[in-house]
Amino acid sequence: QQPVQSPQAVILREGEDAVINCSSSKALYSVHWYRQKHGEAPIFLMILLKGGEQKGHDKISASFNEKKQQSSLYLTASQLSYSGTYFCGTESSGGSYIPTFGRGTSLIVHP
Amino acid sequence: DSGVTQTPKHLITATGQRVTLRCSPRSGDLSVYWYQQSLDQGLQFLIQYYNGEERAKGNILERFSAQQFPDLHSELNLSSLELGDSALYFCASSVRTSGGTNEQFFGPGTRLTVL
Numbered sequence: 001q002q003p004v005q006s007p008q009a010v011i012l013r014e015g016e017d018a019v020i021n022c023s024s025s026k027a028l029y030s031v032h033w034y035r036q037k038h039g040e041a042p043i044f045l046m047i048l049l050k051g052g053e054q055k056g057h058d059k060i061s062a063s064f065n066e067k068k069q070q071s072s073l074y075l076t077a078s079q080l081s082y083s084g085t086y087f088c089g090t091e092s093s094g095g096s097y098i099p100t101f102g103r104g105t106s107l108i109v110h111p
Numbered sequence: 112d113s114g115v116t117q118t119p120k121h122l123i124t125a126t127g128q129r130v131t132l133r134c135s136p137r138s139g140d141l142s143v144y145w146y147q148q149s150l151d152q153g154l155q156f157l158i159q160y161y162n163g164e165e166r167a168k169g170n171i172l173e174r175f176s177a178q179q180f181p182d183l184h185s186e187l188n189l190s191s192l193e194l195g196d197s198a199l200y201f202c203a204s205s206v207r208t209s210g211g212t213n214e215q216f217f218g219p220g221t222r223l224t225v226l
Contacts, residue, residue, distance in 0.1 A: 002153065032214075032215070034217075039199075039220075039222075040219070040220075041113060041115075041201060041217035041218060041219050041220055042154070042201070042217045043113075043217075044214055044215065044216065047214060087153060087154065089154075098144065098156055098159060098167055098169070098213070099156075099213075099215070100156065101153040101154040101155075101156075102153050103152065103153040104153055
């Protein structure tokens with residue numbers, strides 16, 4: 001079952017912060033985050049495994065609340081290069097290790 | 112550059128036709144996944160192959176088929192094409208992480224337009 005992402009779109013100015021949420025109705029084993037520029041391939045950002053671990057990559061970090069079956073992606077002090085569509089992909093506990101992707105959140109960062 | 116290659120980059124064809132999309136995974140990766148991405152849709156998983164064998168099936172239509180060859184490249188065959196098949200088709204290969212999950216590396220995609 002496809003995870004639900006919110007919001008659908010975010011428009012920011014450079015330097016502002018954003019949070020993108022991903023929630024599932026199933027018990028999750030892991031959450032994947034990818035960013036895709038228009039017409040390009042999705043690029044891997046990070047994977048979070050169940051255990052509530054928070055990961056970070058430069059000014060992009062994420063958390064995973066396995067009890068709530070939710071993950072959030074935090075973009076701090078947004079840069080122009082952060083613009084794109086962010087997808088979360090979820091793997092269910094006892095599943096096939098193939099992520100099911102949400103519909104994406106479009107992020108636009110203006111100067 | 113993810114190391115995954117896909118050809119062709121663009122494909123324009125007519126309804127009812129058949130096309131073949133090709134993918135080569137990263138060196139050393141045994142798994143190949145195929146995804147379809149339409150407008151307003153996320154990435155829809157179609158099928159996975161692992162070392163030549165079909166491993167998992169997603170929302171793949173009966174008109175679509177795939178295979179993985181001994182050299183590990185994969186082909187996705189789409190037949191009796193319909194307007195609604197117009198989409199970006201991505202191939203990905205993966206590496207198993209220490210946590211037991213799969214980090215996926217996507218190819219540049221093939222944009223299929225059915226007229």
